[in-house]
Amino acid sequence: MSALGSTLKLAVVGGGSTYTPELVDGLARLRDVLPVGELVLIDPAADRLELIGGLARRIFAGQGHPAVVTTTVDVGAGVADADAVLLQLRVGGQAARHRDETWPLECGCVGQETTGAGGLAKALRTVPVVLDIAETVRRINPGAWIVDFTNPVGIVTRALHSAGHRAVGLCNVAIGLQRRFAAHLGVDPELIRLDHVGLNHLTWERGVTLLDAPGAGGGREVLPELLSAYGTEIAEDLRLPRALLQRLGVVPSYYLRYYYQHDVMVEELRAQESRAARVAEIERQLLELYADPVLDTKPELLGRRGGAFYSEAAVQLIAALLGTRGGTSVQVVNTRNDGVLPFLPDDAVVEVPAEVDAAGVRPLPQRPVEPLYAGLIAAVTAYEHLALDAALHGGRDRVFDALLAHPLVGRIELADRLTDRLLAHNREHLAWA
Template identity: 85%
Template sequence: MSALKLAIVGGGSTYTPELIDGFARLRDTLPIGELVLIDPAAERLELIGGLARRIFAKQGHPAVVTTTADVAAGVDGAHAVLLQLRVGGQAARNEDETWPLECGCVGQETTGAGGLAKALRTVPVVLDIAETVRRANPDAWIVDFTNPVGIVTRALQEAGHRAVGLCNVAIGFQRKFAAHLGVAPELVRLDHVGLNHLTWERGVTLLDAPGAADGREVLPELLASHGKEIADDLHLPQAVVQRLGVVPSYYLRYYYQHDEVVEELKAQGSRAAQVAEIERQLLEMYADPALDTKPELLGERGGAFYSEAAVQLIAALLGTGTSVPSVQVVNTRNDGVLPFLPDDAVIEVPAEVDAAGVRPLPQRAVEPLYAGLVAAVTAYEHLALDAALRGGRDRVYDALLAHPLVGRFDLADRLTDRLLAHNREHLAWA
């Protein structure tokens, strides 16, 4: 295949240089000829665009980097479009992380009431962008990084777009487990199952060779030898992780230790405020014409290993690598893989990925301890998407009432009022 054209909607994000770094380093896997950064924030966009050009130049990458605020022009002819939006910016995120605390609930941008607010703001915008992509190139793949990834990906797929969701939780675990084992990441395969930001590693296989079908189960060994490090990284008690015998994603803290997390968040302030300060410093760095690498500070912004995951996924979808399907953890349509969920639910599991599309791999039965929570959150996500598509206070209330972190009439009522009060400018129907 000839050099590719990629577009990043939300290209003015301070996180974009992480992607650029990956594209530059892994150019043999993903041969990009043109990269378009799309964003309405002109000043930020030019800073990011300038740094992207310098990173590519330093590493001898021949790609042309262009910038634009025009989505239609930017995605025209693109083989793949990456979505990394934050409707309302860090200011809206800060609100998502604070007003739920007034009701004694976790304030977080991807789950609970804050996650619902982000979904309501985001889904209509993403669908408008996706329609523009479809008009420009109906064969283009849309890769969604935009949170909440499960709900946004479901919206895209239900609207008939060629879309897949991507998160860095799985690749992060793969890299950390490989480091504990002292092996290359390609030798570690995860038994990863659940929904976006609601997953468990039920097994870790140490492969005989990269891509091999066989290997040795090493999760009990990892928990025995590195249990404290793993638990500390998750901010969970080691006894809980050992009791479960699996490794939950960090986001399970919001369910397993809800009240403790609420008190922590009240005491330490919002993550959005911390990120805003990191972004301020990053933008100052990006303005330096001598900077031609991603700064170490970017690691504190979050999203570790996203670039590697994105390159692997896009290369497989566009057929630029081997003809053998690549197995990657993605967010995609269930279609009976987890039989206790509807077919149109979006699940996060390993899948075969190639130019023919995404095919989630069969999964062994999910234990009731996890399946119950997965089913409950799937029902919430169905109601959340309905509220995002059709609006209305009652639909917002129903989604909150269904969420396992809410689940009470009075609490759902108070949260609904606050959600609407803080988001009217972003909700056309409110």
């Protein structure tokens, strides 16, 4: 516990992100869940950090929250005495993301920041930086939990676990679907529990339980009802055919579209401005808004930046890990498999519901995964193993192996071309290249 006694100290690495006001807004609104006394924003971009820090102070003050906001470019100083350290960084910024979304398309593959060849590039840039930060945390503050929101979450979390860090990964896909399903049914989101299974950005909702009361057992299965009454809306949100959802009887994550409709996605991505370019423009506008000294709320434009419900998911997870509400809660997280999906290695990182409390994270048992999903999960897990090996040890051959193993690549000539482009566009971020 921090020196602030009954309140907590949180550190955010990547605190200069335009995402940060979303987190601050959640911390201010959910103070009864997570009593924060100090929020430290850590970022190498000092000018941007001060801009975000100023808005964070105004958001807290505007909601009558007493938390102190401090900023620093020094990771060691920032994480000292923190109860939890949240990672939300983007190595290379939006410029690197734009490249990740562009050069794979030259080879006929999807260009996306977490999926396929672009996702591998991001992992190679990110893993060494995250592990360096985590070592600083371990040296200065070994008792702190590390909560990773940095993509690709599955690979980054696996890297943290492989190095022995006290870490858990977090994504907003599950909480986003929970909120959408609750809205369709007109119920409190806390009454919705998901049968969510897979890997980060590769998941399916195989069931949706409407609980009798928040946190209670029992309840009834409502996924068939949701698909029957709201299948069109759900399919449109995911940009997947309603017929597919009806045929499978599940709700895939949006990211499954990159696999189920790969060639369609390639053509769409080629025909439009990159997501990175759109986000960069949104960020430019956000930073202008954040500079307004009277702004004390997160602007509506932030909703177009992505990361919906990010703050709620982070607050719930950190509160459970730090035991601020007592008891055990069930949350969807990225954590060690440890036999939960028996067709995967124990050290794989899976995204499933887990019991979370001050004793740690314990993934819940899962019913057998259908072959249609298990096959893809196993293939992407093998790719993630090879991707982590490449990120940790470098070398063109390791990059090639990871790409060859990826279900969206899987061909020698294609993996060769993608490897060349990946290395050409990322040499400044890869010490071994």
